[in-house]
Amino acid sequence: MKNKRLLLIDDDEDDQELFIDALQGIDPSISCKVFDNALDALDDLDRNAYDLIVLDLNMPLMNGSQFLEKIKSDEHMRDIPVIIFSTTSNRFMLDQTAALGARAYYTKPSSYNDLISLLSNIVKTA
Amino acid sequence: MISDQPLYFLEGDGEMASLTRAFDWTSTSIGDPVHWPESLRNTLAMILQSRFPMFLWWGDDMIQFYNDAYRPSLGNEGKHPRALGQKAVDCWPEIWHIIYPQIHQVRNMGKATWNEDLLVPIYRNGKIEDVYWTFGYSPIRIDTGEIKGVLVVCTETTEKVRALQKITASEYNIRNLILQSPVAMALFRGMDMVVEIINDKFLTLWGKDQSVVGKPLIQALPEMEGQPYPQIMKDVYTTGKTYYGNEAEVYLQHEGALRQGFYNFINEAYRDENGAVTGIIVVANEVTEEVQSRRKIEQMLDDLAASEANFRNLILKAPVAMCLLTGPDHVIEVANEKIVELWGKPYETVMNRPVFEAIPDARGQGLEALLANVYNTGETFETTEHPVALIRNGIMETVYQNFVYQAYRDPGGEIAGVIAITLDVTPQVIARHRIEEVVADRTAELQRSNAELAQFAYIASHDLQEPVRKVMTYSLMLQDQLGRLDGRAAGYFDKITKATSRMQSLIRDVLTYSELSKAEQKLVATDLGKIFSETIGDFELVIAQKQASIDVGPLPVIDCIPLQMSQLFGNLISNALKYTRTGVPPVITVRCEPLSFAEAASKDLHTKVNWYRIVIADNGIGFDPAHTGQLFKIFQRLHSRKEFEGTGIGLALCRRIVENHKGTIEADSTPGTGSTFTIILPQERFGQ
Numbered sequence: 001m002k003n004k005r006l007l008l009i010d011d012d013e014d015d016q017e018l019f020i021d022a023l024q025g026i027d028p029s030i031s032c033k034v035f036d037n038a039l040d041a042l043d044d045l046d047r048n049a050y051d052l053i054v055l056d057l058n059m060p061l062m063n064g065s066q067f068l069e070k071i072k073s074d075e076h077m078r079d080i081p082v083i084i085f086s087t088t089s090n091r092f093m094l095d096q097t098a099a100l101g102a103r104a105y106y107t108k109p110s111s112y113n114d115l116i117s118l119l120s121n122i123v124k125t126a
Numbered sequence: 127m128i129s130d131q132p133l134y135f136l137e138g139d140g141e142m143a144s145l146t147r148a149f150d151w152t153s154t155s156i157g158d159p160v161h162w163p164e165s166l167r168n169t170l171a172m173i174l175q176s177r178f179p180m181f182l183w184w185g186d187d188m189i190q191f192y193n194d195a196y197r198p199s200l201g202n203e204g205k206h207p208r209a210l211g212q213k214a215v216d217c218w219p220e221i222w223h224i225i226y227p228q229i230h231q232v233r234n235m236g237k238a239t240w241n242e243d244l245l246v247p248i249y250r251n252g253k254i255e256d257v258y259w260t261f262g263y264s265p266i267r268i269d270t271g272e273i274k275g276v277l278v279v280c281t282e283t284t285e286k287v288r289a290l291q292k293i294t295a296s297e298y299n300i301r302n303l304i305l306q307s308p309v310a311m312a313l314f315r316g317m318d319m320v321v322e323i324i325n326d327k328f329l330t331l332w333g334k335d336q337s338v339v340g341k342p343l344i345q346a347l348p349e350m351e352g353q354p355y356p357q358i359m360k361d362v363y364t365t366g367k368t369y370y371g372n373e374a375e376v377y378l379q380h381e382g383a384l385r386q387g388f389y390n391f392i393n394e395a396y397r398d399e400n401g402a403v404t405g406i407i408v409v410a411n412e413v414t415e416e417v418q419s420r421r422k423i424e425q426m427l428d429d430l431a432a433s434e435a436n437f438r439n440l441i442l443k444a445p446v447a448m449c450l451l452t453g454p455d456h457v458i459e460v461a462n463e464k465i466v467e468l469w470g471k472p473y474e475t476v477m478n479r480p481v482f483e484a485i486p487d488a489r490g491q492g493l494e495a496l497l498a499n500v501y502n503t504g505e506t507f508e509t510t511e512h513p514v515a516l517i518r519n520g521i522m523e524t525v526y527q528n529f530v531y532q533a534y535r536d537p538g539g540e541i542a543g544v545i546a547i548t549l550d551v552t553p554q555v556i557a558r559h560r561i562e563e564v565v566a567d568r569t570a571e572l573q574r575s576n577a578e579l580a581q582f583a584y585i586a587s588h589d590l591q592e593p594v595r596k597v598m599t600y601s602l603m604l605q606d607q608l609g610r611l612d613g614r615a616a617g618y619f620d621k622i623t624k625a626t627s628r629m630q631s632l633i634r635d636v637l638t639y640s641e642l643s644k645a646e647q648k649l650v651a652t653d654l655g656k657i658f659s660e661t662i663g664d665f666e667l668v669i670a671q672k673q674a675s676i677d678v679g680p681l682p683v684i685d686c687i688p689l690q691m692s693q694l695f696g697n698l699i700s701n702a703l704k705y706t707r708t709g710v711p712p713v714i715t716v717r718c719e720p721l722s723f724a725e726a727a728s729k730d731l732h733t734k735v736n737w738y739r740i741v742i743a744d745n746g747i748g749f750d751p752a753h754t755g756q757l758f759k760i761f762q763r764l765h766s767r768k769e770f771e772g773t774g775i776g777l778a779l780c781r782r783i784v785e786n787h788k789g790t791i792e793a794d795s796t797p798g799t800g801s802t803f804t805i806i807l808p809q810e811r812f813g814q
Contacts, residue, residue: 014596058588087591090638091689110598110630112606 004123005049006032009041009067010056010085015108019054022116026123038067045077054122055102057086057093065096072101083122133159135171140194142210143174149211155187163268169277181278182266183229188214188276199257199282201250220254221246232263232276239263243287258287293399300396300407307409313396315405319343319359322405331389331412333380349379359406362393366403369393373417388417430537447550450534452543455480456497459543468525468550470518487517496531500544504533511555526555583640587633594633598626635775638693639760642782649787649811652688654681654740658716661695668703674712681718682738685811690783695742697776698803702744704770705801713745721806729790729806736809737789743802748795757793788812 006023010016016034023032033048035041038055039062053071057064064084071077081103086093089107097105106122109115136147136159152158156166166184170191173180179196183189190212192200200206209217218225224246228239242260249255261280265273301323304311310328314321321338329335338346343356350356353376362369371391377384389410396405438460441448447465449458457480466473469485476484482494491514496507510528518525529548536542601622605611611619658678662669669676676699699714706712721729721737731737749757749764756762760778777793780803784791789807 012592018599087595088588088637090641091692092641095689108595110595110627111602112599113602115599 003029003031004051006030007041007045007050007053008032008034009036009038009053009059009064010034011036011059012056015056018112018115019119022112022119023123025116026120030123038062038064042067042070045071045080050080052122053080053082054085055082057084057097058088065093065100068097068100068102135159135162135167136174137171138174140174142192142194142197145207145210146170146174146191151211154189154211156185156189163274165266165268166275169266169275173277179280179282181280182275183214183278184266184275188229190214190217196280199250199280200248201255203252204248204250218248220249228263229276232265233273236265236267236273238265243283243290245287256284257282258284289399296399304407310408310410310412312408313405314343314359314408315396317360317363319356319363319406321346328408328410331387331410332378347378349377349384353377359393359408362395362406363403366395366397368395373413387412387414389413427537434537441545444547447548449546450543451481451497451546452534454498454501456482456501456544458484465546465548468516468527468548470516470523485516487522488514491515497544500531500533501541504535504541506533507531511551524552525550526552580640583636587637587640590633591630591637594626594629598623598630601626632773632775635773635779639775639779639782642690642779642786649685649687651683652686652691653683654686654691654718657688657691658695661692661699664696665699665703672703672706672712674703674706674714676714676716678716679718681716681740682720682809684738684807684809686787686807687783690786694780694783694805697780698742701776702742702746702801704772705744705746705748705765707745707747707798710745715741715743717741717743720809731806732788732808732812735812738807738809740805740807741802742805743800745800748797748799748801749793750797751795754793758791 008016008019010019013036016036020032020034023030033044033050035044036059038059041053042062055064055067062070064086068082068084071080071082078101082101084093084097084102084105085108086105087108089105094105104122106118109118133147136143138144156162159167162170169182173182173191173193176193177195179199180193181196182191184191190209192209197206200209205212205217214225214229215222224244228241231237232239240262243258244261245256246259247254247256250257259280260283261278264277264279266275266277268274300313304313304323305325307325307327310325310331312321312324312328320340320342322340324336324339329338332338332347334346343359344350355371355374355376358369358371361367369392371389371393373388373390376387376389378387379385390413391408391410394407394409395403396407398404438450441450441460442462444462444464447462447468449461449465451457452459457478458476459478461473461477463473466476469476471485481497482489493514499505500507508530511526512529513524513526516523516525527548528551529546532545532547533541534543534545601619605619608615655678658681662676662678668674702714703712718738718740721731721739723733726737727733753764756764758777758781761774762778763772763774765772781791784805784807787807789805791806792804793801794804795801
């Protein structure tokens with residue numbers, strides 16, 4: 001997945017930083033734009049195209065589920081694959097986001113090494 | 127030709143004396159009276175002088191003489207006067223066969239004869255008549271001792287015999303009358319009331335047989351001793367006055383016991399042909415059943431009258447407000463103080479008036495229709511806490527009543543009115559309304575704070591997760607950065623990692639638990655067998671490590687929240703795989719059976735749905751049954767973390783899940799042998 005464009009929406013700065021660090025280590029050709037809220041991301045999506053969206057769920061103003069619902073109801077954006085990347089994992093949220101059209105659901109790992117292997121996997125299959 | 131010698135023996139003024147004197151005796155075998163032997167003369171003199179009927183045959187030809195007294199026996203157009211001087215055999219051809227043997231007896235053997243009321247039909251009054259005689263033949267001897275004559279002294283007894291025959295016939299008739307009577311009938315004879323004739327009906331009444339015939343009443347029926355009936359009969363016997371017994375109470379011996387019976391009877395004097403009382407005829411008819419049933423009816427009528435009075439009294443004294451409204455206008459006929467007080471009107475203004483006229487403020491609240499319906503159909507109406515607006519003592523109030531309208535029936539079963547029984551529950555209702563308001567407020571408040579609490583738990587646990595994860599992440603990164611560490615430093619990092627991961631699982635479990643309180647999720651028909659096998663799939667690794675065997679029997683499809691079911695089974699299987707005995711491979715069995723109706727009822731479960739009992743048993747360390755109470759409480763643990771890892775939330779979660787499904791969960795154990803968890807769940811959803 002060379003030169004792919006990723007969009008990360010996550011309000012946690014530490015997680016943004018860890019994510020980008022890990023991604024750079026895996027494939028520096030991948031570009032990643034980061035928004036800390038879903039509203040700004042929607043705004044940007046009107047103008048820019050992305051190959052993959054990585055979405056946190058618990059965020060202020062607009063949460064991940066609402067965002068997912070929004071882009072899945074939009075003709076231009078509905079085909080962009082969305083991967084959920086959240087601290088919390090439970091069956092209910094998993095089922096809900098799957099129903100809304102999320103491609104996958106991952107719990108944020110507790111170790112950096114786990115993060116790297118998870119991201120490698122995502123990038124490989126994206 | 128008449129002898130010139132005085133014939134003294136032929137003297138007399140009677141017809142027969144003169145006929146005898148005038149008769150030409152020389153034409154007969156006994157010849158001229160002058161030559162008649164002395165005994166003939168004397169006998170004839172006696173005959174002609176006697177007023178008693180007499181007749182004489184004399185000589186071998188049995189020439190006949192008779193006197194005036196005898197003459198009527200020969201009738202008017204009969205043998206008189208030819209019989210005088212006639213030979214017997216010529217005179218009595220029609221009875222010769224009767225009299226000859228007797229004559230023969232007298233003449234040859236000298237034996238007198240005696241016949242009483244003997245039928246000797248003779249020709250007289252122009253025909254053969256049946257004539258009864260009492261007569262005797264006596265021999266008359268002459269001086270040589272030879273029997274020459276036969277004197278007949280007789281009297282005609284035809285009339286007497288006829289009278290006797292009449293009596294006999296009437297007795298025969300009375301016998302038949304009695305024996306064939308369709309009612310009990312008997313004839314008692316004499317002062318001692320000897321049973322003479324008694325029919326079977328009478329004997330049945332007495333419970334006796336014909337052996338009583340010939341016995342005095344008191345002997346035939348000893349139980350009469352002390353009863354008034356023998357005396358009554360004696361009175362009838364002595365006075366001749368008929369006695370009528372009406373529904374007389376008589377005690378008779380039946381099958382060894384005195385039995386009370388009631389009889390209508392007549393004691394009537396039985397008289398002979400002279401009108402003298404010789405006995406008593408008793409006619410009796412048992413009316414026991416009639417009397418008893420009439421008495422019963424009378425008793426019932428009495429009871430009814432008494433109960434009517436009692437009923438009115440009951441209303442007046444009832445500890446609840448009560449009244450009787452009669453007729454289609456519901457006239458207040460009886461009302462106790464309590465109800466008058468409830469109406470809030472003076473007693474005298476309401477009594478004996480139609481209820482809606484007496485209490486106009488009760489109109490237009492639907493009560494008219496209710497009362498009319500009870501009055502017309504007899505169906506009882508019952509209600510509780512029914513509000514009725516009443517003007518009581520001048521103030522408009524709403525009165526809450528528990529009341530019953532019930533049809534009041536007359537003794538014939540016809541609806542005569544309506545009984546109203548009312549309990550004023552106004553204070554209770556008002557108090558309860560207040561309580562309900564308070565409870566509703568509290569409940570709303572509680573629900574609010576519960577929701578807030580759940581929200582707080584959710585947010586808190588979620589937000590707590592992030593920093594914990596970061597502590598973990600950065601401590602691991604720091605460890606990497608620092609490279610190889612000495613023993614103590616590595617130990618500290620190990621402690622940080624362990625504490626952090628424990629913190630994470632605590633937060634995760636609290637989060638799961640708090641999510642159960644969130645808005646209700648939909649129940650869907652779910653195959654528990656499928657859920658179970660999926661759940662077991664999550665434990666594959668541990669099962670393999672511990673060499674556990676899990677035996678799951680058939681599980682049903684029930685209405686449930688699938689996610690919660692997998693959490694429930696997950697926690698229980700996880701526990702079963704965790705609390706194991708060292709060196710003993712875990713054996714877990716899962717069984718399910720439907721609960722019988724009786725079992726469900728005995729456990730106070732809703733009986734309109736089907737219930738299942740799911741039993742999950744293991745062979746682990748078990749627990750002390752004394753701790754059963756703590757088992758399902760949140761953050762309650764029976765073991766230190768050193769022994770077994772855990773957050774103390776799993777079984778609380780299980781209980782919450784089962785309760786969400788309106789079921790029950792119980793645990794039992796024999797320490798060191800294993801634990802058993804019993805879950806009871808409904809098959810279908812019910813209630814709210």
